[in-house]
Amino acid sequence: xxxxxxxxxxxxxxxxxxxxxxxxxxxxxxxxxxxxxxxxxxxxxxxxxxxxxxxxxxxxxxxxxxxxxxxxxxxxxxxxxxxxxxxxxxxxxxxxxxxxxxxxxxxxxxxxxxxxxxxxxxxxxxxxxxxxxxxxxxxxxxxxxxxxxxxxxxxxxxxxxxxxxxxxxxxxxxxxxxxxxxxxxxxxxxxxxxxxxxxxxxxxxxxxxxxxxxxxxxxxxxxxxxxxxxxxxxxxxxxxxxxxxxxxxxxxxxxxxxxxxxxxxxxxxxxxxxxxxxxxxxxxxxxxxxxxxxxxxxxxxxxx
Amino acid sequence: xxxxxxxxxxxxxxxxxxxxxxxxxxxxxxxxxxxxxxxxxxxxxxxxxxxxxxxxxxxxxxxxxxxxxxxxxxxxxxxxxxxxxxxxxxxxxxxxxxxxxxxxxxxxxxxxxxxxxxxxxxxxxxxxxxxxxxxxxxxxxxxxxxxxxxxxxxxxxxxxxxxxxxxxxxxxxxxxxxxxxxxxxxxxxxxxxxxxxxxxxxxxxxxxxxxxxxxxxxxxxxxxxxxxxxxxxxxxxxxxxxxxxxxxxxxxxxxxxxxxxxxxxxxxxxxxxxxxxxxxxxxxxxxxxxxxxxxxxx
Numbered sequence: 001x002x003x004x005x006x007x008x009x010x011x012x013x014x015x016x017x018x019x020x021x022x023x024x025x026x027x028x029x030x031x032x033x034x035x036x037x038x039x040x041x042x043x044x045x046x047x048x049x050x051x052x053x054x055x056x057x058x059x060x061x062x063x064x065x066x067x068x069x070x071x072x073x074x075x076x077x078x079x080x081x082x083x084x085x086x087x088x089x090x091x092x093x094x095x096x097x098x099x100x101x102x103x104x105x106x107x108x109x110x111x112x113x114x115x116x117x118x119x120x121x122x123x124x125x126x127x128x129x130x131x132x133x134x135x136x137x138x139x140x141x142x143x144x145x146x147x148x149x150x151x152x153x154x155x156x157x158x159x160x161x162x163x164x165x166x167x168x169x170x171x172x173x174x175x176x177x178x179x180x181x182x183x184x185x186x187x188x189x190x191x192x193x194x195x196x197x198x199x200x201x202x203x204x205x206x207x208x209x210x211x212x213x214x215x216x217x218x219x220x221x222x223x224x225x226x227x228x229x230x231x232x233x234x235x236x237x238x239x240x241x242x243x244x245x246x247x248x249x250x251x252x253x254x255x256x257x258x259x260x261x262x263x264x265x266x267x268x269x270x271x272x273x274x275x276x277x278x279x280x281x282x283x284x285x286x287x288x289x290x291x292x293x294x295x296x297x298x299x300x301x302x303x304x
Numbered sequence: 305x306x307x308x309x310x311x312x313x314x315x316x317x318x319x320x321x322x323x324x325x326x327x328x329x330x331x332x333x334x335x336x337x338x339x340x341x342x343x344x345x346x347x348x349x350x351x352x353x354x355x356x357x358x359x360x361x362x363x364x365x366x367x368x369x370x371x372x373x374x375x376x377x378x379x380x381x382x383x384x385x386x387x388x389x390x391x392x393x394x395x396x397x398x399x400x401x402x403x404x405x406x407x408x409x410x411x412x413x414x415x416x417x418x419x420x421x422x423x424x425x426x427x428x429x430x431x432x433x434x435x436x437x438x439x440x441x442x443x444x445x446x447x448x449x450x451x452x453x454x455x456x457x458x459x460x461x462x463x464x465x466x467x468x469x470x471x472x473x474x475x476x477x478x479x480x481x482x483x484x485x486x487x488x489x490x491x492x493x494x495x496x497x498x499x500x501x502x503x504x505x506x507x508x509x510x511x512x513x514x515x516x517x518x519x520x521x522x523x524x525x526x527x528x529x530x531x532x533x534x535x536x537x538x539x540x541x542x543x544x545x546x547x548x549x550x551x552x553x554x555x556x557x558x559x560x561x562x563x564x565x566x567x568x569x570x571x572x573x574x575x576x577x578x579x580x581x582x583x584x585x586x587x588x589x590x591x592x593x594x595x596x597x598x599x600x601x602x
Contacts, residue, residue: 051409073411081409087402089314091321096314103310104410148406 001028004156004188005050010059012045019045021211023059027156027204030186032178034199036290037208043192044084046208047158050190051079064155077105080154084161086141090134094125094144097133098151105152119147122177139170146177156188157181163195175201196286205286207293215293219286224261226292227284231257231265234278244268244275254278308416308423311407315424319391329390332382332495333436336504340375344505348374355556357549366546369448369539374560376440377532378504380463383436385502385524388429388470389478389494395421396481418595422475422588429467437463450538458534465580466527472587473524479594502528507561520566523583526576529564533573536562 005027012020020042027033037043048054050061052072061068063075088097095116102112120126123143133141142162149157157178163171175198181187191202199205200219207215207222215222233241234254241248241255246268248257259265262281269276319325348371356362398404407417437459444451451459481487499505502524508516519525540562543553557563564571571579 053405053408076409076411079409081406083402083406085402087406089318089403090401091318092314096317100310100314101406101410103307104407104412106307108306108310152410 001030003027004029004064005033005190006060006062007046007050008060010046010049010061011057012042012049012054013057018211020049020056023208023211023213025206025213025216027188027190029155029188030182031203032182032189032191032201034202034205035190035192035208036199036205036286037192038294041208042211043208044160045211047081047160047190047192050075050158051081052076077152078155079158080149080152080156081158082142082145082149082160082162084164086133086145088133088141088144088148091132093130093132094136095129097144098148101148102151107152115151119150122150122180123147124173138165139167139173142166142170142174146174150181153185154187156190158190160192161194162191163193163198196290200286207290209294215289219289220283222286222289222293223283227288228258228260229262229265230282230284231259231268232280232282233257233275236275240275244272307412308420311412311416311420312424312427315394315420316428318394319424319428322394322397325390325393325397328393328491328495329387329432332386332499333379336375336379336382336499339505340378345371345375351559352556355552355559357552360548362543362546365448366450366539366542367448369444369450369542370536370556372440372444372447373535373539374532376437376444377528377535378499379440380433380437380459380531381466381502381524381528382499382504383433384429384463384466384527385470385473385498386495387432388425388467389474390491391428392421392425392471392474392478393487393491394424395475395478396483396487399482400484400487414598415592415595418475418479418591422471422591425474426468426471429471430464433463433467434460444535448539450542451535452538455534455537459531462527462530462534465577465584466524466531468584469524469527469580469587472584472591475591476587476594479591479598498524501525503561504528507559508564509559509561516565517567520564520571523579525561526564526571526579529561529571530573530576530580532560533562536560 003026005025007026008024010020010023011018023042023046035043035046045054049056050063050068052068052075064078066074068075089100092100098116098119099108099112102108102115107115116129120129123146125140125143125147128136128140128144133144136144146162159178163174166174178189182189191198193199202219205216205219205222206213215226217225232251232254236254238250238255241257244257246257246259248255257268259268265281349367352367352370353362395404398407404417408414441456477490481490501519501522503519508519508525511519540553540557543556544550554563564576
């Protein structure tokens, strides 16, 4: 797969604050790319540079083969952005909002009506078109935000913490739409999130800390490199867990044993078959990766 | 071009649908109306009667036309500027809500956005002011109508020019604002202060010499005077027709700022138009320059 985003040696400072320091990464066309980091790690700065809203101090940004320094407008046509907080006009109706934004991409008249119909069907907001945005629920507003980002059929959809504070139903709808767009339109999704279960679904993950990339890879590579496996044993006594000779912790129905990798698990099962009557082996989670890499934990949007 | 027109439509709708912006813009004119109905109108009636030579009778409709003309001119003078300021607060509000970022994500030039705000402010200000002017004409027709067709046309021209001045001035000032605090501060200062410095609440002629000279440096003052001159032109002609001495009419004109003096020299109506028009052009030029410079910063 070819690269759709190429960033090399990106730097950005705000007076003494070095927001982004020598960041380089690639995003492949059609992939779900996750950009992780605590608040202030440099995620938003990088996105703002990508979108042409901030000027970089140094480095090179190429989107779909176009250098940001040479044709910013072309790049803007390729990007759709769902901001962390809804930025639509609360006093206007959904239709008015989308009409004014579509015009900025040269979409109006019948072309706009056609696109509006498509998006209203896709995101199920036909009934909301004449409602004032300020009177919509958080989930309804999010659907309209996504429609706004998709108005001009962008090649890359940037989702900046899109599901924070959303109900499970809207979250499911959002991810359903994103999957559909990736499948049918080969859309690339650039995601920043505080929900590690969402990052775990990504094709590639970059973790930022203090403006630098501290880890990157597929979720599996990161889990293998930065966390071990876990065996959860059910229906055993604590002394049996202790006998296995690995760190363990009590869970609701049993004990969770930390092991280095799957090979260690196999070895342990073969040596202690009497203990392994009811058990499961799982890889470490992205939370564990994040904690191991940054020394910080992301729990539903909060730095711990 | 289509993007600009839809942006203007969006900005106009935002002004009329955002109750905060719309009603705030009407506060100063409403205060003025309350002042006139409660005591200013009576003060002006009395001062007109007192300025007349002893034994001279004046029809009640003529006095009402004079007082109404003053109300008309004061109301429109503040409306043209305060409505423009409030309407143009949208550019600050867009910065605060993040809507500006959303607009700039699209391949739209910053200059297009800037003109979108400018033209929308001019349109909304003109709509509100022309509606206020029509209401004032109806009021004058009821209490005492002495305006000629030419006066009415010139009044519309004055309102147009002063609205353009308010739009240009507010664009220039508001483009430096970015927080709620700054927005409130400017809104309060303009709402509370402009009525005084343009001579709407009380004639500038009643201020001290130093203050009069300082106010004569402000272009908006001439806008108020232009509207006042044309709103009262018919009434003054009627006074002359009824045999009022020229000195008396001139004295009334002096007392209510129809005649303005720039460091002792009387400013002609033509010069007032020139001051206002040049101010609009200078402010518009400065606005464009500020945007060109801020484009390079980022």
